[in-house]
Amino acid sequence: MTKKNIIKNLSTDCVIFGFDQAQLKVLLIKLAVEPGKGLWALPGSNILIDEDLDTAAKRVLAELTGIEDLYMEQLYAFGNAKRFPLFRVITVAYFALVKIENYDTKPGPKVFETKWYPINHLPKLAFDHKEIIQSAKKRLKEKVRIKPIGFELLPQKFTLTQLQVLYESILEIKLDTRNFRRKILSLKMLIDLNERQKDVAHRAAKLYKFDKRKYNKLKAKGFNFEI
Amino acid sequence: MTKKNIIKNLSTDCVIFGFDQAQLKVLLIKLAVEPGKGLWALPGSNILIDEDLDTAAKRVLAELTGIEDLYMEQLYAFGNAKRFPLFRVITVAYFALVKIENYDTKPGPKVFETKWYPINHLPKLAFDHKEIIQSAKKRLKEKVRIKPIGFELLPQKFTLTQLQVLYESILEIKLDTRNFRRKILSLKMLIDLNERQKDVAHRAAKLYKFDKRKYNKLKAKGFNFEI
């Protein structure tokens, strides 16, 4: 594809969240070209002149992670006149939730490296990407209370403790274990696998997976996770 | 300003909500030029090359309504490749809430007329504007339950019944009068003006206005309007 097929003044950037045992993380790329060379940034791309906006966002993600089936939604259009130093670029930001263990790094051209950074220990970022990430974090916090999307971040099989730690990381609060378990189980969204953790130096926890049907119903309808 | 100062592939459109006694309404313009000549549409505009996105949205609104101090937030970026027939245009939609009695019509150039349409009786609309309005309606419905923004649609002085009718219109449900009043008053956001309606053919209702301090606090913090 040639340069003239892209829309010059418009881009998409994607805030990709992952969860690594105990921490919420964001996938960043280190820019190998100016502007912003050497700085970390969100993966982003131009939009092709005949490409749907959502398609462009998915393309960026697939190119970077190889992941195609994931949770993704539009976040916000960032359009300050001076946000990009060379010329005017408005960016439509998306955020995505991925199972971090499915992710396989492949830094493309114009990128030095890619890396998962804890959301609370971000490096210096290019352009207004810090603001975009903060905004995504806020949205995730709101969303996770009304839709069961947090689960997109966990492996197929998980323990209730993992789920609780995930929620605690996203919401940045401590939760009561008993109340949390009661609430989650009352949603009847989990299937008890009758399996247990292996190789842990303490009582092994039960493993669960999602009941897809119920999960999809809750995703459509929303739920109240007032914890 | 000359043509070359605008970004060709990008626009903003604004869904302006008003409330007229009993109905939620949207301000539309009738297009006087192609494409879409003769159809109704959302007020929109191009974005200037050195203009912040939010500024562009506010400018459209000020040009059309003369209103400058109002509630406004970004809704969503609509970016289907074929949404605009002539060439590629991605639009960043905003929605605004105005006190309808403050609004003073002044159709600009390229516009036949402007008109408030009831949200449930819209005319045939240009482009994807129907979709944009539905999306704005949905957002308003969600938002009004967690932020006290509904009040932006009412006159300075209002009765509790007006407020209830407003909520019923937005949420498209019936509310119990007693429960509604108890809930609203418990927020301690209203100031009893010790005034009453005039010239009504029945018992005159008390008038209230907002306590700005409390209102702003609730706007920042959010509240739970589970009705």
Place this chain on the structure above:
DNA sequence: GCAAAAGTGTTTCCGCTACACCCATGA
């Protein structure tokens, strides 16, 4: 037997829901 995390019940409290009649006013 001890360290480390899993797992489990009960009580209290608050807010939502449901529900029907009297009041004030102008015509």
Place this chain on the structure above:
DNA sequence: TCATGGGTGTAGCGGAAACACTTTTGC
């Protein structure tokens, strides 16, 4: 005096919050 909408109280229920100890397992 009637029509019209304004304005009010209470009881029951359900879900959220607070709270601490026992169980299992590997080392």
